[in-house]
Amino acid sequence: MATAREIKKRIRSIKNISQITRALEAVSASRVRRAQARVLASRAFAEKAWEILLNIQNMSTGGVPLHPLLTAREDVKQVMVVLITSDRGLAGAYNANIIRMAQRFAMRLNKPVRYVTVGRKGRDSLVRVGANVVAEFSYLPAEPKMADISPIARLAIDEFLSGTVDDVFIAYTDFINTLTQRPTVLRWLPLMPYRTEDRVMAEFVKDVPMVSDTRSDYEYEPDASAILEEIVPRFTELQLYQALLESQASEHSARMVAMRNASDNAVQLTADLTLEYNKARQAAITSEILDIVGGASALQQSIDDLAEAILAAASAATNGHKAPEPAPVAKADKPDDLTVIEGIGPKMASALRAAGFNLYSQLAAASEAQLVAALEAAGLRFAPSLPTWPEQAAFAARGDWDGLKQFQDQLVAGRKAHNDEGA
Amino acid sequence: MPIHVEVVTQEKKVFEEPKADMVLIPASEGEMGVLPHHAPVLTTLGFGEVVIRKGGAEERFAVYGGVVDVRPDKVVVLADLAESSFELDMQAIESARERAARLLTEGVPPELNRQAALELRRAELALKIKSRLQARGAVLRIVDQQENDE
Numbered sequence: 001m002a003t004a005r006e007i008k009k010r011i012r013s014i015k016n017i018s019q020i021t022r023a024l025e026a027v028s029a030s031r032v033r034r035a036q037a038r039v040l041a042s043r044a045f046a047e048k049a050w051e052i053l054l055n056i057q058n059m060s061t062g063g064v065p066l067h068p069l070l071t072a073r074e075d076v077k078q079v080m081v082v083l084i085t086s087d088r089g090l091a092g093a094y095n096a097n098i099i100r101m102a103q104r105f106a107m108r109l110n111k112p113v114r115y116v117t118v119g120r121k122g123r124d125s126l127v128r129v130g131a132n133v134v135a136e137f138s139y140l141p142a143e144p145k146m147a148d149i150s151p152i153a154r155l156a157i158d159e160f161l162s163g164t165v166d167d168v169f170i171a172y173t174d175f176i177n178t179l180t181q182r183p184t185v186l187r188w189l190p191l192m193p194y195r196t197e198d199r200v201m202a203e204f205v206k207d208v209p210m211v212s213d214t215r216s217d218y219e220y221e222p223d224a225s226a227i228l229e230e231i232v233p234r235f236t237e238l239q240l241y242q243a244l245l246e247s248q249a250s251e252h253s254a255r256m257v258a259m260r261n262a263s264d265n266a267v268q269l270t271a272d273l274t275l276e277y278n279k280a281r282q283a284a285i286t287s288e289i290l291d292i293v294g295g296a297s298a299l300q301q302s303i304d305d306l307a308e309a310i311l312a313a314a315s316a317a318t319n320g321h322k323a324p325e326p327a328p329v330a331k332a333d334k335p336d337d338l339t340v341i342e343g344i345g346p347k348m349a350s351a352l353r354a355a356g357f358n359l360y361s362q363l364a365a366a367s368e369a370q371l372v373a374a375l376e377a378a379g380l381r382f383a384p385s386l387p388t389w390p391e392q393a394a395f396a397a398r399g400d401w402d403g404l405k406q407f408q409d410q411l412v413a414g415r416k417a418h419n420d421e422g423a
Numbered sequence: 424m425p426i427h428v429e430v431v432t433q434e435k436k437v438f439e440e441p442k443a444d445m446v447l448i449p450a451s452e453g454e455m456g457v458l459p460h461h462a463p464v465l466t467t468l469g470f471g472e473v474v475i476r477k478g479g480a481e482e483r484f485a486v487y488g489g490v491v492d493v494r495p496d497k498v499v500v501l502a503d504l505a506e507s508s509f510e511l512d513m514q515a516i517e518s519a520r521e522r523a524a525r526l527l528t529e530g531v532p533p534e535l536n537r538q539a540a541l542e543l544r545r546a547e548l549a550l551k552i553k554s555r556l557q558a559r560g561a562v563l564r565i566v567d568q569q570e571n572d573e
Contacts (some may be wrong), residue, residue: 041435048431048499052465052492146433221452221466230467230490234503238433 004280018266025259035249080165084172085122092258101183102171172243173250181250312337343385351378363393447474483508520546
């Protein structure tokens with residue numbers, strides 16, 4: 001498990017990210033509304049212009065071509081696809097959807113395709129797959145004007161009129177509502193309703209709305225072709241403009257939804273990590289408490305040992321003034337304090353006790369070899385004062401504390417002084 | 424019977440008045456006054472001013488080309504650019520005129536030349552409209568001033 005500090009770091013970074021996603025969400029939400037309003041605003045001209053176009057087409061009898069941009073070609077050798085994507089990412093599947101759609105459409109067409117990309121994302125991914133990108137328009141302003149898109153329209157019209165391409169399509173994303181955007185292909189040039197026998201193709205291509213009111217008893221001033229000359233280029237530009245606005249509305253709403261999901265996930269993740277953080281923090285506190293308690297109990301143990309030794313010494317001291325008879329009886333219940341013997345410390349005493357020497361009398365009867373064995377069993381080193389222990393114990397066993405004291409006075413560090421030399 | 428009038432550009436619907444009495448249109452073939460029950464006509468717009476009259480009030484728009492769809496009960500002006508004559512930005516127009524005039528005198532490639540000439544005609548039209556409007560003094564407008572500001 002990660003430490004509390006690491007988790008805290010992650011929580012902080014997630015909170016920072018969620019601030020960004022929240023801000024992006026708010027920005028996108030307002031942009032969706034604006035782009036939407038602009039699409040609606042430009043629809044009035046489009047509908048009217050389309051109405052007039054159809055009207056003139058209906059009126060024209062015979063196969064006389066009215067305007068080159070209105071004339072469909074029988075033999076389509078090469079097509080152009082204008083792919084509208086966004087410049088920036090973080091918009092969910094928005095770009096992926098329209099790019100995939102455009103590529104599937106192009107594959108279905110089974111004709112050489114010249115791509116024109118509007119938006120950085122589309123350009124990058126088409127270039128990556130090695131598609132034939134003939135022009136790219138990136139970083140259009142956030143609120144494009146007609147003037148911003150007219151170079152794109154100019155390019156398409158020129159290529160179409162010069163015969164380089166015989167069909168021009170716009171691949172863009174139709175804004176349906178905030179949650180739904182539909183990748184769509186619109187037949188742009190020639191300006192004619194696109195009819196195809198291919199069912200699958202028909203699914204891709206958006207139908208141009210048919211206008212019911214098509215009166216044909218107009219007078220034309222100065223003549224029909226002059227009016228077409230005015231209307232056709234405008235209408236051509238406008239279709240691209242509208243596709244761009246629809247795409248922008250779609251982009252912003254896709255981003256809004258994606259960012260909302262990201263913000264929600266960040267909240268969830270923060271909650272989960274906070275829980276984990278608290279667990280880690282409590283685990284750390286618990287282990288600290290355990291350390292303290294362990295240390296305290298070890299300390300307590302040594303204090304207990306010391307207290308026991310003092311008590312034993314005290315009781316041994318009082319025993320000296322009592323009658324010697326009851327002492328051994330008492331000592332049968334309670335082991336004697338072996339540390340009164342010079343040379344036996346608490347460690348030695350416990351080693352001897354472990355070997356069965358509980359009483360002074362037992363120690364007095366012990367041989368030197370037995371004592372050495374007892375110490376070695378406890379892993380202790382041979383004590384130099386060992387030979388005198390049975391003698392000392394014999395005094396203690398008799399309760400002759402004065403005798404013991406006198407004997408111990410003669411000893412040097414628990415050993416017998418060499419009397420012959422010392423004399 | 425009143426006339427339903429719409430002035431529409433590519434970017435937005437500039438004006439709509441369902442009950443106008445008369446519309447003056449600067450058609451390319453000459454000025455055209457449209458009253459109710461006019462014969463259906465499709466015509467191209469020249470440079471000029473579209474005037475919509477309703478009672479004593481009127482609304483004026485400077486237009487610079489486009490198409491007009493005239494029907495007995497409806498007039499739709501599809502303009503390349505339509506600016507309300509009352510709200511022309513004189514400073515922008517003046518600077519545009521100077522820029523265009525300078526480009527024309529300096530001599531530029533034909534493509535730009537045409538554009539500059541167009542720009543110059545636009546600016547001159549706007550100036551003419553403005554001065555004429557000022558000479559006439561206060562005009563009662565169809566569109567409420569406050570409403571228009573929003």
